[in-house]
Amino acid sequence: MEYSITLPASQQPMTIRDLLEKEWLVPRKVRHFLRVRKNVLLNHETAMFHQEIKAGDVITLRLEETDYQYQDIHLGNKKTIQPLFEDEHIILVNKPAGVKTHPNQPDETDTLLNDLAAYLAEKQQRAYVVHRLDKETSGVILFAKNPLVLPILGRLLEQKTIYRRYQAVVWGKLTKNSTITKKIGRDRHDRRKRVIDERKGKTAITHLEVHAVQQKTSEVYCVLDTGRTHQIRVHLASIGHPIVGDPLYQNKKGKRLLLHASEMFLVHPFTKEQMHVTAKPGLWE
Template sequence: MEFNFILPKNFKEQSISHLLAETWFIPRKQRHFLRMKRHILVNGEPVNDNYRVSASQQITLLFDHEDFPELNVPFGDAKQAEILYEDEHLVIANKPEQMKTHGNSKDELALQNHVAAALKQPVYVVHRLDQATSGLVLFAKNQFVLPLLGQLFEKNKIHRQYLALVKGHFPKEQFIINQPIGNDRHDKSRRIVAKGGQEAITHVEVLQRFPHSTLIRCLLDTGRTHQIRVHLTHLGHPIVGDVLYGGTRNNRLMLHAQELYFKHPFTDQHIKISVDSQTFSENLPDFSAQKRPF
């Protein structure tokens, strides 16, 4: 594999060593291969770790198969992959409700397999959506970019916006839920708000009130398992259709990952992708009569 990059105009001068380890988060093993094989080029010339690079220079990285063993992903059905964005390094697809992000066994086909079939190459899972949740999922197209995208998620530099329909009404139009989340000792499938849990922060904005429910927008600062579902249940407002957390039964879980936005890690381009869900809209109260605020 060969990757070529033109460093953006606002790039801060730094050593090759810092660029690979701290800016692009390339794993130690792959950095070792690049260094030993002299597979790091600047403007076409091999350089060492101490070489300092600056804006507008071209960086070329060469990887052999032994550097990044290829992932074996069985191809699914390309027709089931709704791809909304793609470039050399990443792809964003729209996951329907009740489709898994990835299979739990080699024989189980999921969104990852369908996207791989559409691209005719393996893709790598960066983050996941619950099976019952619809919306945007980001995949890496190579192992080079995978750890970098993972770090961007950890540092809250990839922003995720969700729509949810919840039971009841809130006293405020906007608020922040800052409650740690941990495992439920009595049910391995559930999470709970717990003092010793991991930090979890959810921003909530009310979009529309219905007689017995409220449509809200949620923005995540963290990405804990079931975070939105746990936080809203903790407040006494479970998501409609979320029977695991006490919500009323519905045709589907009323949670949809509507938007992803972030700065591209290599080009500094601002990527913003949004998608609506027909089944989510159809399950809102008085769907045919109401004008939706999204």
């Protein structure tokens, strides 16, 4: 595996050692192999770790297959994949409702990750899970295409420089924008569910923006400051406006959960480009 990356205009001067360790978060073992095998190139010439880099330089890393562990994934149906953006390092796809993000058992073959593995296999590339969407939720989801970029994406998620804007259709009339800050914990009686638990729960913050109010329902945008399991679903149900079609947090029947990750905002981990990706069609517009 060989990856060539042109350093962006915003790149600060530093040594190759600091770039690999502090910015690209390359594991110590892999950094050791890169150094002893002389598998780092600076502007297409073999480089030493003490050399300085600057904006515009081209860094090439030659990684061995054994440098990183990879779990083999059964190949699914590549035709279901709807790419929204793709390059050498990342891919964003539009996830259908009713499809799990990834397998929980080794023999599962019908998840989004299985289908994406089949789509990328033709290009001799692999898929790595960065985050997940609930099975019932549709919309934009991000995967890494190599192990090099995976820890950088994890850090960007922690720093909240990757975030999604959701569309939800809820029961009842929501007329004001608001922020819900109720803590969320596990339901002791149903392992599938989460509950509001102000004493033992984890901090959860959901911002709501009302888009339209209908006769029996409201259309709202949701942006999260935290990423708790079922956060939007639990928070909206807790204020008396559960999401239409939610099989866990409301009793009325519906064809599907009307929750859609309509947009993702992120900074590309290598180019530093500000990206805005939209998954259409949404629940409206």
